[in-house]
Amino acid sequence: xxxxxxxxxxxxxxxNPGEPEFLQAVEEVxxxxxxxxxxxxxxxxxxxxxxxxxxxxQILFRVPWVDDSGTVQxxxxxxxxxxxxxxxxxxxxxFHPSVNLGIIKFLGxxxxxxxxxxxxxxxxxxxxxxxxxxxxxxxxxxRFCQSFMTELYRHIGPSTDVxxxxxxxGGREIGFLFGQYRRIxxxxxxxxxxxxxxxxxxxxxxxxxxxxxAVFFARxxxxxxxxTFEGRRVTISGSGNVAIYAAEKVFQLGGFVQAVSDSSxxxxxxDGIDLALLRQVKEVERGRLASYASRRASARLVTGGSIWxxxxxxxxxxxxxxxxSGSAAASLIGSGLxxxxxxxxxxxxxxxxxxxxxxxVSFAPGKAANAGxxxxxxxxxxxxxxxxxxxxxxxxxRLEEIMVGIHDQCLATAEEYGSPGNYIVGANIAGLLKVAxxxxxxxxx
Ligand code: NDP
Ligand code: 2IT
Numbered sequence: 001x002x003x004x005x006x007x008x009x010x011x012x013x014x015x016n017p018g019e020p021e022f023l024q025a026v027e028e029v030x031x032x033x034x035x036x037x038x039x040x041x042x043x044x045x046x047x048x049x050x051x052x053x054x055x056x057x058q059i060l061f062r063v064p065w066v067d068d069s070g071t072v073q074x075x076x077x078x079x080x081x082x083x084x085x086x087x088x089x090x091x092x093x094x095f096h097p098s099v100n101l102g103i104i105k106f107l108g109x110x111x112x113x114x115x116x117x118x119x120x121x122x123x124x125x126x127x128x129x130x131x132x133x134x135x136x137x138x139x140x141x142x143r144f145c146q147s148f149m150t151e152l153y154r155h156i157g158p159s160t161d162v163x164x165x166x167x168x169x170g171g172r173e174i175g176f177l178f179g180q181y182r183r184i185x186x187x188x189x190x191x192x193x194x195x196x197x198x199x200x201x202x203x204x205x206x207x208x209x210x211x212x213x214a215v216f217f218a219r220x221x222x223x224x225x226x227x228t229f230e231g232r233r234v235t236i237s238g239s240g241n242v243a244i245y246a247a248e249k250v251f252q253l254g255g256f257v258q259a260v261s262d263s264s265x266x267x268x269x270x271d272g273i274d275l276a277l278l279r280q281v282k283e284v285e286r287g288r289l290a291s292y293a294s295r296r297a298s299a300r301l302v303t304g305g306s307i308w309x310x311x312x313x314x315x316x317x318x319x320x321x322x323x324x325s326g327s328a329a330a331s332l333i334g335s336g337l338x339x340x341x342x343x344x345x346x347x348x349x350x351x352x353x354x355x356x357x358x359x360x361v362s363f364a365p366g367k368a369a370n371a372g373x374x375x376x377x378x379x380x381x382x383x384x385x386x387x388x389x390x391x392x393x394x395x396x397x398r399l400e401e402i403m404v405g406i407h408d409q410c411l412a413t414a415e416e417y418g419s420p421g422n423y424i425v426g427a428n429i430a431g432l433l434k435v436a437x438x439x440x441x442x443x444x445x
Contacts, residue, residue, distance in 0.1 A: 002034050005049055012053045019102025021321055025109050025346060026053065028365075032428035035417040040433075046440040052432075055108060057081040060101070061151040063129055065143045067136075077148050079127035081161055082108035085438035088159055089125030090115055090374060092166030095173065097132040104128055106321070107166070110345055111374070113431030114367040117406050120378035125161055127152070133168050145176035152177075153184045158191030158384070164377050165195045167320065170241055171207065190384040194377035203380035205395040206373075211245030211318065211343060212396065213372015216403040218314060218341040219253060221362040221423075224411075225338060229255035235312040236273075237261045238319030239282050239289060242343045242370065246316050247273055259310055261319060264288050265303035268310065269296060311335030318343030326351025333359045342366035353424070368410050368427040375402045 001009065009030050016022055030049070037043055063075040078101060081089040091111040094104070104126050112124030131144050155161060165174055174195045182188055190201030198204065205212070215229075222228055232255045236243050239260040247257045257273045259266050262282075267273075267289045274296060281287045281295075293301035308315065308328035315332055317324050321344065329352035340356055341364040342348060348356070348363075356363040376399055383390055390398075410426030413433075419425040 002037050005030050008049050021106040022102045025106040029428045032425045048436045048439050055080050055082040063147050065147045075129050075131040077129045078104045080104045080108040082124045083112045084123035087121040087123045089161035090122035091126040092164045093169045094128035094166040095131045095168030099128045099130045110367050114371045116431040116434045118375040122378050142176045146180040149177045149180035153181050194380040204392040206376045208245040209376035210242045210373030212249045213403045214341050214343040214369045215249035216400050217369040220407040221339045229253035232313045234314045235259050236316045237307050243318040261307040262289050266307035267293050267299050269299040271298040314339045316343050317347035321346040322349050324348045324352050329355040341369040343370050364423045372399050
């Protein structure tokens with residue numbers, strides 16, 4: 001790390017105790033900056049790095065609600081409005097018991113560069129709550145969402161800050177959140193949230209976009225190696241929104257998805273994952289993978305160990321941060337792994353990433369590979385602003401074009417800055433330069 005960047009990182013470390021994920025994300029980006037700051041000294045003089053180390057605004061609030069037994073529950077709500085140099089803050093909401101300020105800051109920080117890479121004029125933000133939707137009734141989830149929005153509404157808007165889904169927040173939650181927003185402000189302002197229902201402002205292909213986009217990206221990585229998905233053995237962790245649609249696209253491209261996971265374990269299916277059954281268990285019943293395994297003779301549930309113990313040619317980690325460790329990476333490399341594309345945000349630990357790079361595995365970081373979700377959110381905002389509605393094919397074609405564009409931009413930038421083939425360097429530098437230019441041109445704000 002350049003000495004000046006190192007000093008700023010030391011300050012970030014002192015200022016943000018107890019936020020290891022945030023520091024991990026910052027260190028990864030700062031670690032790519034040496035060739036940039038040497039070539040663009042104006043980045044220092046305009047204080048871009050110092051300013052990127054600090055979110056523009058961090059909102060914390062109480063979310064009181066009443067559960068089905070009449071007991072008062074209190075959760076914590078967050079919205080980190082990290083950087084708006086390129087457009088309104090844009091990024092998802094995560095409802096998971098592990099959520100804290102450091103997690104939301106890491107996700108908001110990553111979102112700045114990801115959104116920049118899409119080229120679509122969106123700033124970076126993230127939010128959520130430590131609310132655990134698991135085991136909660138529909139009524140409880142609705143009351144929680146309404147209480148959450150009763151505070152959040154004053155901070156968001158189509159030109160201010162536009163939340164969407166993330167872990168634990170899907171179409172159902174976006175519906176409850178939008179309903180409460182509309183009731184409070186008294187306007188049908190579709191552009192305030194993305195991932196909406198298709199009858200009231202949602203975009204076709206938004207639900208599929210993150211998973212499809214990650215697989216389009218992996219297809220480009222394979223293509224660069226002279227390979228395709230045809231007949232290739234693929235492991236996908238998670239079994240939520242990103243994982244399900246990543247699996248669908250892998251099958252469409254002729255690949256073989258052998259396993260998916262959730263927090264209870266993983267299923268290996270000798271006949272390949274049955275998507276219709278997976279969607280029934282996960283999207284309709286909101287159940288566990290044991291239920292998938294019990295209904296399919298070719299499948300077994302594994303509750304010990306890790307899904308990454310399985311030999312695979314392509315790995316798509318689509319569950320959560322730091323789920324793929326250095327030792328998991330070593331075992332995957334030993335079994336002939338060629339490509340990793342992060343569908344989740346920061347799922348590979350720094351040790352795993354180092355092992356992939358060392359072994360010459362093609363590795364794509366989340367801020368590039370999973371940008372299809374937020375990119376399609378921006379397409380949803382475009383449709384809302386023009387009161388139009390694109391077809392599935394039109395939207396998917398735009399998504400594919402954007403993902404191929406990000407892939408090529410990462411490679412070209414990596415090459416230009418002396419690290420050919422390194423998607424991390426390419427994504428960090430290409431993402432940063434656009435934001436940095438905007439921040440410099442707009443003055444010290
Ligand atoms: P979902 O809530 O739909 O699914 C999450 C999946 O990951 C579930 O299978 C869940 O298992 C598993 N999971 C979550 N947390 C843990 C944990 N701590 N340990 C083990 N398994 C876990 O979320 P998404 O699919 O939307 O998000 C997955 C990842 O993709 C996240 O990193 C998210 O930030 C990222 N992402 C999402 C985008 C989107 O558009 N939705 C866009 C870009 C990135 P269980 O149900 O058992 O908890
Ligand atoms: O991490 C992400 O990019 C998302 N959860 C999607 C954000 C969005 O605004 O669509």
